[in-house]
Amino acid sequence: MKYYVGIDLGGTNIAAGxxxxxGKIICKYSRKTNIHQPFEDLVRDIAExxxxxxxxxxxxxxxxxxxxxxSPSCINPKNNLLVFANNLGxxxxxxxxxLQSHFDVPVYVRNDADCAALGEVIAGAARNYExxxxxxLGTGVGxxxxxxxxxxxxxxxxxxxxxxxxxxxxxxxxxxxQYGCLxxxxxxxxxxxxxxxxxxxxxxxxxxxxxxxDLSRVEAKxxxxxxxxxxxxxxxxxxxxxxxxxxxxxSFVSIFRPDVLIIGGGISWQGDYLLDPLNEKLxxxxxxxxxxxxxxxxxxxxxxxxxxxxxxxxxxxxxE
Amino acid sequence: MKYYVGIDLGGTNIAAGxxxxxGKIICKYSRKTNIHQPFEDLVRDIAExxxxxxxxxxxxxxxxxxxxxxSPSCINPKNNLLVFANNLGxxxxxxxxxLQSHFDVPVYVRNDADCAALGEVIAGAARNYExxxxxxLGTGVGxxxxxxxxxxxxxxxxxxxxxxxxxxxxxxxxxxxQYGCLxxxxxxxxxxxxxxxxxxxxxxxxxxxxxxxDLSRVEAKxxxxxxxxxxxxxxxxxxxxxxxxxxxxxSFVSIFRPDVLIIGGGISWQGDYLLDPLNEKLxxxxxxxxxxxxxxxxxxxxxxxxxxxxxxxxxxxxxE
Numbered sequence: 080m081k082y083y084v085g086i087d088l089g090g091t092n093i094a095a096g097x098x099x100x101x102g103k104i105i106c107k108y109s110r111k112t113n114i115h116q117p118f119e120d121l122v123r124d125i126a127e128x129x130x131x132x133x134x135x136x137x138x139x140x141x142x143x144x145x146x147x148x149x150s151p152s153c154i155n156p157k158n159n160l161l162v163f164a165n166n167l168g169x170x171x172x173x174x175x176x177x178l179q180s181h182f183d184v185p186v187y188v189r190n191d192a193d194c195a196a197l198g199e200v201i202a203g204a205a206r207n208y209e210x211x212x213x214x215x216l217g218t219g220v221g222x223x224x225x226x227x228x229x230x231x232x233x234x235x236x237x238x239x240x241x242x243x244x245x246x247x248x249x250x251x252x253x254x255x256x257q258y259g260c261l262x263x264x265x266x267x268x269x270x271x272x273x274x275x276x277x278x279x280x281x282x283x284x285x286x287x288x289x290x291x292x293d294l295s296r297v298e299a300k301x302x303x304x305x306x307x308x309x310x311x312x313x314x315x316x317x318x319x320x321x322x323x324x325x326x327x328x329x330s331f332v333s334i335f336r337p338d339v340l341i342i343g344g345g346i347s348w349q350g351d352y353l354l355d356p357l358n359e360k361l362x363x364x365x366x367x368x369x370x371x372x373x374x375x376x377x378x379x380x381x382x383x384x385x386x387x388x389x390x391x392x393x394x395x396x397x398x399e
Numbered sequence: 400m401k402y403y404v405g406i407d408l409g410g411t412n413i414a415a416g417x418x419x420x421x422g423k424i425i426c427k428y429s430r431k432t433n434i435h436q437p438f439e440d441l442v443r444d445i446a447e448x449x450x451x452x453x454x455x456x457x458x459x460x461x462x463x464x465x466x467x468x469x470s471p472s473c474i475n476p477k478n479n480l481l482v483f484a485n486n487l488g489x490x491x492x493x494x495x496x497x498l499q500s501h502f503d504v505p506v507y508v509r510n511d512a513d514c515a516a517l518g519e520v521i522a523g524a525a526r527n528y529e530x531x532x533x534x535x536l537g538t539g540v541g542x543x544x545x546x547x548x549x550x551x552x553x554x555x556x557x558x559x560x561x562x563x564x565x566x567x568x569x570x571x572x573x574x575x576x577q578y579g580c581l582x583x584x585x586x587x588x589x590x591x592x593x594x595x596x597x598x599x600x601x602x603x604x605x606x607x608x609x610x611x612x613d614l615s616r617v618e619a620k621x622x623x624x625x626x627x628x629x630x631x632x633x634x635x636x637x638x639x640x641x642x643x644x645x646x647x648x649x650s651f652v653s654i655f656r657p658d659v660l661i662i663g664g665g666i667s668w669q670g671d672y673l674l675d676p677l678n679e680k681l682x683x684x685x686x687x688x689x690x691x692x693x694x695x696x697x698x699x700x701x702x703x704x705x706x707x708x709x710x711x712x713x714x715x716x717x718x719e
Contacts, residue, residue, distance in 0.1 A: 098404065104453065155691060162690055170690070198406040210554040224654075237656040243686040244650035247568045248643065255647075255686055323568065329577075330564035334654065336557040366563040366575055370482055370490070371475060 085391025098391035102202030106136035126181035147393030149194030196223025198389030325360035343379030403549030405711025418711035424523030446501035467713030469514030516543025518709030645680035
């Protein structure tokens with residue numbers, strides 16, 4: 080049996096795992112991400128986290144085939160620099176090279192949303208499928224495309240930015256500076272905005288009671304809580320949100336025709352309450368659904384482990 | 400030197416060529432598409448067109464390595480049936496199998512927009528690039544994605560329908576039955592609609608004179624003709640049209656990061672008058688353009704020959 084280290088670098092935690100060749104996590108370990116230290120020190124922290132989980136698994140680095148990391152950015156293959164990672168304050172840093180300098184085994188660094196998608200296909204919700212698109216509905220919208228059980232991220236690994244495709248031409252401003260991106264309508268941040276806008280128009284809504292009249296307490300979950308109690312305003316916001324999501328996903332189906340769509344991130348915890356209407360709406364939005372059908376949306380299974388498993392499996396995904 | 404037959408099946412003509420392994424057309428021949436005859440007879444016509452061009456090239460079928468055809472539809476790989484081709488009145492016909500029965504060499508059938516894109520990459524405007532997206536702006540909007548000089552059409556060859564990705568959520572109705580597809584804003588048909596709408600609002604526009612007040616005479620070219628004469632209404636329609644196109648293309652850049660964008664179809668004959676403002680607008684629309692740049696849009700070079708050349712080269716594109 081071969082073993083791999085997978086590391087998921089987030090703005091809050093560095094999570095690492097030893098993963099066997101079947102995609103099973105043998106041991107996990109994490110520490111806080113100290114984003115206030117210099118780049119080299121943070122990379123040393125990352126490397127130490129990887130080495131520590133190997134020790135905790137009762138192994139040495141000699142037992143490890145390769146190290147993979149998912150990072151909230153992408154690597155420019157032309158110069159091997161990490162392009163930019165807003166929440167880490169990095170841009171154009173030689174992350175792969177510096178991380179590699181801490182290890183004698185090969186090190187692979189890819190986008191974290193790609194890693195999560197790979198993890199779900201190898202060992203999670205999409206383990207019975209070859210081709211999947213995963214959308215992570217969190218603060219932003221992450222997208223991962225898996226074709227033939229490998230990460231597809233376009234030419235030079237710089238594509239696959241599904242969250243920044245257009246949903247509404249000249250729509251609301253996105254964090255990326257553009258307007259009308261899928262992310263700006265379907266992220267948790269967007270759902271909170273949509274909820275607050277509806278609350279402003281509907282003072283009678285239960286939503287106001289759920290947050291004791293304090294708009295700053297509105298979370299993505301709030302509108303689902305009110306919808307479960309049949310609050311009309313909340314039901315309308317949820318319906319509109321799912322409609323945005325279905326319309327956006329339908330474009331990816333036109334382009335990729337994956338076997339399945341995986342929905343991850345905090346909002347996916349709504350489960351069938353989200354997925355049932357989403358799948359109903361997808362039938363209406365997917366190009367030529369009547370003639371050739373289309374993929375179903377399913378819920379991600381692995382939570383944060385998906386990123387660790389996918390990162391660990393990067394070497395297998397890279398091999399031709 | 401190896402030789403291939405490429406056939407481009409259109410609603411008006413069946414065009415065929417003998418193409419050498421470098422992508423050069425040795426001989427061309429075409430006949431009218433008789434869409435009123437039974438399916439088997441039309442396929443026989445297609446096969447005869449392919450055999451005739453071989454004769455006209457002074458060759459026999461023994462000199463031919465394979466036959467490829469581009470068809471205005473896609474083939475469902477699960478049952479090997481052509482899904483549907485509106486302008487031929489076909490749906491779910493065994494086109495590949497029946498066409499193969501006329502030849503002793505391997506026969507390949509793929510979507511015509513994919514073939515055109517492949518042709519431009521092998522021997523046309525994108526011959527110096529590995530990865531390209533081609534958009535054909537005609538009656539509809541065809542899309543072809545070429546990665547590593549091979550056709551990419553998603554899982555099972557059923558994807559790559561770029562014209563039916565969403566540009567405007569809940570926008571105008573598209574021929575596909577959906578709303579707000581890229582095609583419904585950027586096809587020649589859409590441009591004619593946009594021109595007529597602007598004319599209705601601007602009775603003073605030169606556009607009315609150019610068609611002698613007869614709206615049925617508005618073509619895609621009309622608005623460009625008026626814009627060249629600095630008609631304000633026409634300039635605004637052209638600017639809006641190019642803006643739609645830039646926004647739509649930017650989504651494909653987010654997903655694929657191709658080396659180049661190829662613009663084909665009748666509207667591409669506007670040349671730099673279209674491409675210069677398009678490239679300017681792309682800089683504003685492409686995700687992370689400032690950080691990592693983005694591809695330029697260039698004009699297709701091969702016209703109708705692109706489909707013949709790409710079809711002829713299908714065998715080379717299929718090989719792993």
